[in-house]
Amino acid sequence: MAVRKPPITTREYWAPGHAACAGCGCAIVMRLATKAFSEAMEEKYGDPDAFAIAHATGCMEVVSAVFPYTAWKAPWIHVAFENAAAAASGVEAAWKKLGYKGKILAFAGDGGTADIGLQALSGMLERRHNVVYIMYDNEAYMNTGIQRSSSTPYGAWTTTSPPGKYSIGEDKPKKWVALIAAAHMVPYVATASIADPYDFYRKVKKAAKVDGPAFIQVQGTCVPGWRVPPEKSVEVARLAIETGVWPLFEIENGDFRNIKFQRFPKDGKFKKPIEEYLKLQGRFKHLLKNPEAIQQLKEQIKEMWKVLGKEVELP
Amino acid sequence: MPTWKVMKGNEAAAWAAKLAKPKVVAAFPITPSTLVPEKISEFVANGEMDAEFIKVESEHSAISACVGASAAGVRVFTATASQGLALMHEILFIAAGMRLPIVMAIGNRALSAPINIWNDWQDTISERDTGWLQFYAENNQEALDLILIAFKVAEDERVLLPAMTGFDAFILTHTVEPVEIPDQEVVDEFLGEYVPKHAYLDPKRPITQGALGFPAHYMEARYTVWEAMENAREVIKEAFEEFEKKFGRKYQMVEEYKTEDAEIILVTMGSLAGTVKEFVDKKREEGLKIGAAKITVYRPFPIEEIKALAKKTKVLAILEKDISFGLGGAVFGDVGRTLINESEKPIVLDFILGLGGRDVTFANLEEVIEISEKAMKEGVEEDVFWIGLRKEIL
Numbered sequence: 101m102a103v104r105k106p107p108i109t110t111r112e113y114w115a116p117g118h119a120a121c122a123g124c125g126c127a128i129v130m131r132l133a134t135k136a137f138s139e140a141m142e143e144k145y146g147d148p149d150a151f152a153i154a155h156a157t158g159c160m161e162v163v164s165a166v167f168p169y170t171a172w173k174a175p176w177i178h179v180a181f182e183n184a185a186a187a188a189s190g191v192e193a194a195w196k197k198l199g200y201k202g203k204i205l206a207f208a209g210d211g212g213t214a215d216i217g218l219q220a221l222s223g224m225l226e227r228r229h230n231v232v233y234i235m236y237d238n239e240a241y242m243n244t245g246i247q248r249s250s251s252t253p254y255g256a257w258t259t260t261s262p263p264g265k266y267s268i269g270e271d272k273p274k275k276w277v278a279l280i281a282a283a284h285m286v287p288y289v290a291t292a293s294i295a296d297p298y299d300f301y302r303k304v305k306k307a308a309k310v311d312g313p314a315f316i317q318v319q320g321t322c323v324p325g326w327r328v329p330p331e332k333s334v335e336v337a338r339l340a341i342e343t344g345v346w347p348l349f350e351i352e353n354g355d356f357r358n359i360k361f362q363r364f365p366k367d368g369k370f371k372k373p374i375e376e377y378l379k380l381q382g383r384f385k386h387l388l389k390n391p392e393a394i395q396q397l398k399e400q401i402k403e404m405w406k407v408l409g410k411e412v413e414l415p
Numbered sequence: 416m417p418t419w420k421v422m423k424g425n426e427a428a429a430w431a432a433k434l435a436k437p438k439v440v441a442a443f444p445i446t447p448s449t450l451v452p453e454k455i456s457e458f459v460a461n462g463e464m465d466a467e468f469i470k471v472e473s474e475h476s477a478i479s480a481c482v483g484a485s486a487a488g489v490r491v492f493t494a495t496a497s498q499g500l501a502l503m504h505e506i507l508f509i510a511a512g513m514r515l516p517i518v519m520a521i522g523n524r525a526l527s528a529p530i531n532i533w534n535d536w537q538d539t540i541s542e543r544d545t546g547w548l549q550f551y552a553e554n555n556q557e558a559l560d561l562i563l564i565a566f567k568v569a570e571d572e573r574v575l576l577p578a579m580t581g582f583d584a585f586i587l588t589h590t591v592e593p594v595e596i597p598d599q600e601v602v603d604e605f606l607g608e609y610v611p612k613h614a615y616l617d618p619k620r621p622i623t624q625g626a627l628g629f630p631a632h633y634m635e636a637r638y639t640v641w642e643a644m645e646n647a648r649e650v651i652k653e654a655f656e657e658f659e660k661k662f663g664r665k666y667q668m669v670e671e672y673k674t675e676d677a678e679i680i681l682v683t684m685g686s687l688a689g690t691v692k693e694f695v696d697k698k699r700e701e702g703l704k705i706g707a708a709k710i711t712v713y714r715p716f717p718i719e720e721i722k723a724l725a726k727k728t729k730v731l732a733i734l735e736k737d738i739s740f741g742l743g744g745a746v747f748g749d750v751g752r753t754l755i756n757e758s759e760k761p762i763v764l765d766f767i768l769g770l771g772g773r774d775v776t777f778a779n780l781e782e783v784i785e786i787s788e789k790a791m792k793e794g795v796e797e798d799v800f801w802i803g804l805r806k807e808i809l
Contacts (some may be wrong), residue, residue, distance in 0.1 A: 149618035154483060156557035169630050170623035177486050178625035179479055186476035190441060190483025190491075191616055193467035197438035202618065220479065223472035236666055316800055378750075 106130070108301055111141045111148055118171035121164040123330025124162050125321030125337060126236040130207070131316075133234055135256060136301045137205050140308035149174065151308075152191055157214035159243045159322075160236060182216040183207040185224035188231045202307055206233040209253035211241040213317075214277045221277075225284040225313045227281045232307045232314045235277055238322035246325045249415035250275040253345070254397050255387045258325075263386040268393045278305065279352070281315035284376045285354030288314035293346055294321065297339035297363055303350065319346050321413030327382020339377040344370040344401055344414055359408055369413040374398060416517045417595050418663075424587035425557040427594050428494060428520040428580075429454030431562035433464050434602040437517070438489035441469035443499060446532045448522040448585040451494035466492075469484045474636045478506040485515035486624050489568070489614035493517065495522035496584065496655040497538045504542065511546025511640055513624060515614060516569035518576040522560055522588040523685065523736075525550075525771040534584035535736035536626075536685065540711075540745045546640045548578035548647055549714040549744035551684040555592040558582040560664060561711075563602060567654045567714045570609050573646040583686040585772065593688020597662050604659050651712055664704035668717035670709040673699060674727050677706030682724070682750065683734040687775055691734065694780045705784065710746065721753045729789045730762045734780075741798040743767075762790050769804040779803045 113134035118125040121338050134153075142148035152175040155161045161178050163173040165341050181188040188206040195202065208217055213235040224231055240258045241247040248258040255275045257263055261270040282289040284330075287310040292300040300318060307314035319340060321333040340346035341363055348362040365371070374397065378384035387393050405412040422430070428451045432440065440459075441453035456463035467484075474495050482638045485491045495503065500521060510517055521539050525531040533776075539549055548564055552558040554711045558580070564577035574620060614624065628636050647686060654665040672692050674680055679692045688709035695707045708724055710717060735744040742748055747765035754760040765784050769775045786800055 147618070149621075151618065152487070152616040161717050162627055165623050165626040165627050167626040169643045172623050173621060175618055175621040176623045179481065179482050179513075183476060183479035183506070186471065186479035187483035187486075189469055189471070189476070189624060190439060190480030190485075192483075193439045193441070193469050193480065194484040194487035194491075195616075196490045197465075197467055200486070200618075219472060223476055226472075227470065281443060358589065 103232070109135050111135060111138050113138060113173045115171045115173060117169070119166065121323050121330070123145070123321070123323045123333035125294045125333050126238055129234065129236045129318050129320045130160055130256040132297055132300055134204070140305040141202060142377045145201045145310050147202070150200070151205055154179070154184050154188035154191055154204060154206045156208035156217060156291060157181035158209040158212050159238070160207060160209070161210050162243055170304065177397065181212055183220050184212060184217060184363055185220040185231070185233060188233070189224050189227065189229045192229045192231055195267070204231045206231055208233070208235055208289035209242070210235060210237045210239060211249045214251040214275050215249050221281070222284065223249055225281060225286050225315065228312045230312060232304070232316070234304070235315070235317045236396070237317055238320050238325060240322070240325050242322045242325045251277065254400055255384060255393050257383045257386060269386060274368050276404065278315065282351040282354050282356065286313045286315065287311065288352055290316045290350045291346070291348055292316055292318040293337050293341055293348065294319065295334050296348065296363065299348060325383070326379055327385070332380055336380045339380065340372065343372045343374040343377045344405070345374055345377050346358070347405065347408060349408060355409065357409070364410070370415065371409055373415040374401070419593055419595055422555065422594050423589055423591050424555045424558045424582045425450035425522065425589070426454055427559040427663065427723050428562060428582065429458065430596055431559045432492045432598065433458050434599060435490065435492065435563060435566050435606060437466055437492040439467045439491045440493060441477045441484070442493045443469050443471050443474045443495065445496050445499040447524055447588040448494045448496040448520070448545070449611070451520055459708060474502040475506065478503040478510065479567045481517045482506060482510050482513065482515055486513060486556070486614050486616060489613045490740055491517045492519070492608040494520040495528055496522040500538045500542060501526060507542055507545035507547060512636065513614070514575040515548050516566070516575055516579055516774035518562060518565045518569055519577070519579045521581045522584045523581045524584040531771040532584065534586050535770045535772070536581065537737045538756050539581045539736060540737040542579070543714055543745060546576060546644065547714065548576055550578065550580040551710065552580060552582040552587065553686055553688045553709060555587055556664070558587055559594055559777045560658065560662070560666070563605065564654050564658055564666065566606055568650050569646060571650045574643050575648050576614070576640070576643050576647065577614065577652050581685060586647050586686045594724070603663050605657065611788060618776045622647055626724055645797050647715050663691045666711055668712045669720040670711060671724065672707040672709070674706035674708060676680045677704050677728050678791070679730040679732055679784060680708055680724060680728045680734065681705065681732050681780070681783065682710065682746070684713065684746070687734060687736070687769065690775055691780065694777055697773070697777070698784070703784070717752065718753050720756060721750055725754055725757065727759050728761050728772065730764060730790055732787050733763065733765045733785050734783065735765070738767050738770070747799070762795055764790060766797070767799065772805055775803070
């Protein structure tokens with residue numbers, strides 16, 4: 101009897117026993133990304149192990165590598181918060197000289213990417229290093245205790261954007277690093293979500309197989325930071341896609357006029373209201389009492405889609 | 416046969432890098448060091464150097480890329496100065512803590528503010544606690560030689576620490592001198608190939624580098640850096656001996672000059688040592704018993720050598736181009752630490768001079784001698800002196 105190849109490799113590089121929270125969306129990112137990477141390396145170089153990981157300081161670094169333990173079954177290095185892209189550049193250059201065939205995978209959170217690591221990321225992309233940079237976007241500085249980053253969405257509560265008499269919570273629109281990355285006209289840029297693992301898997305494989313740099317911004321739920329129950333981690337991420345809050349797209353070679361979308365409603369009309377996404381999360385609890393702020397958020401989401409070349413309707 | 420070439424200090428550093436054959440160089444331009452990456456770019460462009468040169472977007476990324484490359488297991492070189500070194504500060508600790516033998520050439524330059532591109536040692540002195548070995552060159556030949564020696568020591572398994580070699584901004588970086596370029600084969604013999612046993616990112620034997628150290632492990636990790644720095648004392652001496660055998664030039668932790676019967680010894684580092692030795696000759700002719708000592712290795716601090724030096728004299732006059740505000744010069748503090756438990760010790764005086772490229776003249780050194788002689792006769796009232804200050808504009 102023919103055995104069907106599993107759609108996702110059974111190889112593991114992210115071992116159980118790491119210290120991430122129950123329901124952590126970003127732990128799913130780590131596991132899936134390394135699996136997909138390995139499959140791409142196998143297909144491209146005939147060696148599933150042909151990669152190394154450079155990791156920024158942050159949640160996934162802290163939970164995975166507490167001396168003398170490690171959750172990593174791949175060669176892995178952590179240097180500091182803002183320099184995953186630069187450290188990855190160095191590893192890639194060394195591999196070139198050592199004659200290793202393979203690719204470097206960099207992981208950083210939204211703080212390490214959108215804020216403190218943006219310069220290093222830009223340098224790495226511009227210099228065309230053979231690195232796939234995955235930004236696991238849990239939309240705040242979760243490791244230090246839920247402080248806002250430039251990737252925190254409008255209206256969200258964080259410990260540095262608390263709602264109050266003079267505050268609606270976070271008062272700036274979310275910054276989309278994927279678009280900044282695409283402006284470097286690198287071979288491949290994408291967004292992804294833990295709620296669509298096959299899409300994410302495919303995108304990581306594609307990123308891993310291109311020659312040159314690639315960037316993926318993947319939304320990963322933070323259970324304590326978003327104030328969601330662990331069992332709703334994937335559900336809330338799915339609602340982000342279904343309500344239009346989280347776009348899924350691919351931009352190749354900076355070609356903004358030919359963006360490929362995934363799970364985009366054909367008529368541009370999202371069926372579920374963003375309130376369904378918001379109400380699952382404690383970080384938006386205060387917002388539900390503030391229709392003006394919700395309207396504002398909807399306008400921003402429409403603007404974001406416009407930048408991507410889409411007119412959308414949000415119920 | 417070694418060849419002679421008239422070259423700037425920066426070129427000497429680039430030549431040293433070429434001879435050491437690093438596989439990765441990551442650097443960012445900064446005055447006065449810019450010529451080092453420029454020259455390396457030329458070597459790479461002409462196929463004279465087989466290295467990946469990463470033209471990074473900042474010094475922070477330069478050292479971060481160096482850490483990545485070194486952790487992947489190759490020999491790595493970079494160069495910077497002043498603000499650039501200060502920007503690297505965070506990662507310098509990490510390079511040392513991860514035990515990566517990166518070598519970095521520094522054109523010693525003042526730190527802002529006010530912004531100033533000229534020479535003093537504040538940049539490297541401010542990094543003395545990062546766990547990097549520190550060497551200071553007196554001339555362009557030393558600028559070249561000390562980089563080779565730095566690689567040898569840094570990569571030794573008893574050490575495995577990064578190293579920085581300082582050479583003074585403009586006084587050396589931009590001044591031409593005849594420099595002997597050693598034979599490549601002899602350098603190859605001296606350095607050998609770098610094959611790390613502790614740092615590699617090899618898919619066939621995956622390891623985790625840069626893990627979190629809890630209180631249960633952190634202190635021991637830091638202690639091993641202390642131990643490595645202590646081991647470096649012996650390894651440096653061995654490297655100096657081997658270097659002398661192979662290349663004929665002698666280096667010492669502290670180089671003494673006419674110290675035997677000296678009542679006052681002027682202790683300094685870098686290119687200032689040249690001026691001071693000439694001054695000693697002049698004063699000796701006038702019948703004054705003075706000598707000089709040059710600290711070539713500042714980290715690890717040459718504790719035994721300074722203790723031995725102190726036994727020979729009545730006054731140690733420290734001449735330094737750096738300042739730790741609220742204390743005095745850093746070298747003064749280090750010499751003080753060295754002598755604190757000695758039963759007999761000379762007077763130690765600190766002279767802050769030459770900051771931000773201010774010329775150090777014989778007149779300045781005359782003042783140093785006057786103050787030292789007065790302290791010998793009348794005792795010490797003050798011990799930190801700013802020499803060559805333009806009091807009229809204060």
